[in-house]
Amino acid sequence: METKIETAELKLTAKDFVTDQDIRWCPGCGDYSILKQVQSVMPELGIPRENIVFISGIGCSSRFPYYMETFGMHSIHGRATAIASGLKATRPELSVWIVTGDGDSLSIGGNHLIHLLRRNFNVNILLFNNEIYGLTKGQYSPTSPQGKITKSTPVGSIDHPFNPLALCLGADATFVARSMDRDPVHLREMLRKADQHKGTSLLEIYQNCNVFNDGAFEIFTEKGSKKQETLFLEQGKPLLFGQNNEKGIQLDGLKPIVVEAASANNLWIHDVHDLSKAALLTRFFEGAETENHLPRPFGIFYETDRPCYEEVLQEQIEIAVNAKGKGNLDALLSGNNVWTIS
């Protein structure tokens, strides 16, 4: 069986990925931008449209497949990851994309997410994180900051939030990246990279819910603060940020510190293959009010090669066929201990 995803020269455009369905997200929702970037990247991937599948769970983001002119399934809450596992196990040649939100993948579907990551099916997960439950109209989510006032937490949420990328790295994800709805160029780049990675690609996308959690990621997206508060990771390049990249990150033992880039001689050089450093990067997570505040990283945190589940599954079948021959149904029916009554 073909386990590789077929690519070819196809003359497709973003429009070929638009469906006839009216989009029903709230005006101003960050999902529009993400949809647009996905539709524009798809033609570049060189994958025939019929070989692309979008699978989602439940939530605002999970309406996504209805708007993609590919094969799609809008499934049930939290289970897109498990459905995709079964599909990919049996159809390794398909390009499978999972669209999920912070509630869908980290709350009700948390279990399936971590298990998909450790198994490393070659699929792409787009985790739209808006730190709120949108479809159910505004309860706190597993990524909402502690103390969040919502309809279900009128005096503030007690839950300590998940750090999604630290969680995914902890589950031995082989590709961990972050982008945002308001940076189309970066988002498109991350989508391409996610597609290119062989294994499970986990792309967290900060997405603004302008109705129930407007401005959750403002400091990373607005002109006034973006340069100070974000850190764009690039392979082989030093960790720089600030209005004119005047600041850098350096390691003091295992502790990352902010230094003046010009006077520093030992800046942290980003290496996507360094798991220990990736783990530190996922911890650049505190709010701006904390001491030793670090900018929030965007880009690929970590990438590694590990065999994909579906390939090894297929290999085991081939080994069994080579050892025992292709299954013979009559031999299976009779078994090894037959007696005849004549």
Add this chain to the structure above:
Amino acid sequence: MAVSDEIKKAVVILFAGDSGDGIQLAGSQFTTTAALYGNDISTFPNFPAEIRAPQGTLAGVSGFQLHFGSVKIYTPGDHCDVLVAMNAAALKANLKQLKEDSIIIVNTDGFDPKNLKLAKYNNGDNPLKNGSLEKYKIYEIDVTKLTRTCLADSGLGTKEMDRSKNMFVLGFIYWLYNRTLDNTLEFLHKKFKTRPDLIDANVKVLKAGYNFGDTTETFTSRYHVKPAVMEKGAYRNIMGNQATAIGLIAATQKAGVTLFYGSYPITPASDILHELSKHKNFGVKTFQAEDEIAAVTSAIGASFGGSLGITASSGPGIALKGEAIGLALMLELPLVICNVQRGGPSTGLPTKTEQSDLLQALYGRNGESPVPVIAATSPSDCFYMAYEACRIAIEHLTPVFFLSDGYIANGSEPWQFPKSSDLLPIKVNFAKEKSPDSTEKFLPYKRNEKMVRDWAIPGTKGLEHRIGGLEKENETGNVSYDPDNHELMVKIRSERIEKIADYIPLQKIDAGKESGKLLVIGWGSTYGAIKTAVKEAIDEGYSVSHIQIKYIHPFPKNIETLIKKFDQILIPEMNSGQLIKVIREKYLVDAKGFNKIKGMPFTASEIKNKLLELLSAS
């Protein structure tokens, strides 16, 4: 003293001991030997939920009951002719299973003060000494001592020596019933291929057990159970879960689709996973999921891709799968859900049998979500009904429930297996690629005369479409909140399943005439007990008939005319009355229930007494 040969038509032997005593192994060895000899046979293992419950206690007793004969055998037997008790607890736990003249073979070493205390015999009151067992034929053998003596020079430690005790007992039973050791000798050579010392030890003890019967003068009779008169043909022995697995493989092979099995281990269904994972050379893909929900949803993902997604579990796991089964029926994708039922509710009785998940299968989902439900009646019938579940799932693009239970899943019987060419064909209807010139829009939910859509799988050019769990517009599959459309879709989903009645066999009368005083209706694993009871009653001249319903939703189309020809209806079930609710509601008949909720199957005599009671009252 001369040993006489006595001919018996049928014999029930119960091996009982600690769960670490190798009881199941001894039982299954005797089963294979008897089957190879040509006896008809039925077995029932009965083991505790704990892997190794404390040794010597009542909770730790493991049993293996087998019924073999020169006549047709339909159940593992109501009462035992022979009880092998490896310790005091095994005796105590099974005494009520015995008839007045039953033979009890005891391992006297298991009746020391410690074992008597563990078995809760008051003040060490030894049943072997106090005369309480007078009505039985007791044979006391110090199996432990004899085994150890036999292996004194083997170089094995005491623990390892004691593990061969079961072989001594087995050898002895082989002698008692005039059987050869060949099958077990071959088995031991295979099993301990890498440990020649263990082959030697077990063979030595097995032979010692046999010779013990031959040389000691304790036993006055040996028994002979001749081969049964069975239909000509080739047979094998089969366990229910194994038959289920083979049925699933056979169906997917005949249909030409990949079998994907998503499963999470659970008693008593795990053996299906074990069996399937042995057959990777059939292209079978087994996936041990992280939980029951991932097990079923991964199967749905596989079905979306054009494989047959199958999942299996028992009650608690099925409860977790409910939402996903609803999704599969909304999507109109094939899915087979095997429920090997056990005692419930909640965790219930994991190793005991029950038929208490029928209503769960029929109704246990949100919304109005009809799903076909079929049930197997015996270990070998698991093959045919698993096959049928796949056929219906693939040909009607729907989730299908296959019900089995702990009793038939772990029970075994001889099976006159079919040839692959004799199996019904299964037609797969994949939607075809759209030609590039076609301007017609692809309609994923356009249905044919069977009310079945085409199976449109990813990778097929021109068929890009979206499906989901939200209510959909008929034909296009687009999300729809239109009130009239919802009503239409609920009706279509129901009619689609009812329509399956046109594609399943009509209900047959299993025994008795087409009309009469009493009809016994069974479903699932009660088959053997009902069959035996009804057959006896018919032979005694009573007007009674028997049908065993295998297709429960939808019912075969002739059920109504069939049941209305009887004055009375009796429905025995291993639950507090589930099929009876459906029959009463659907056919407005005054059916009587007969219910056993003890985690144990019916005995034939229980059913016979009940039907005679009804017949004599009328």
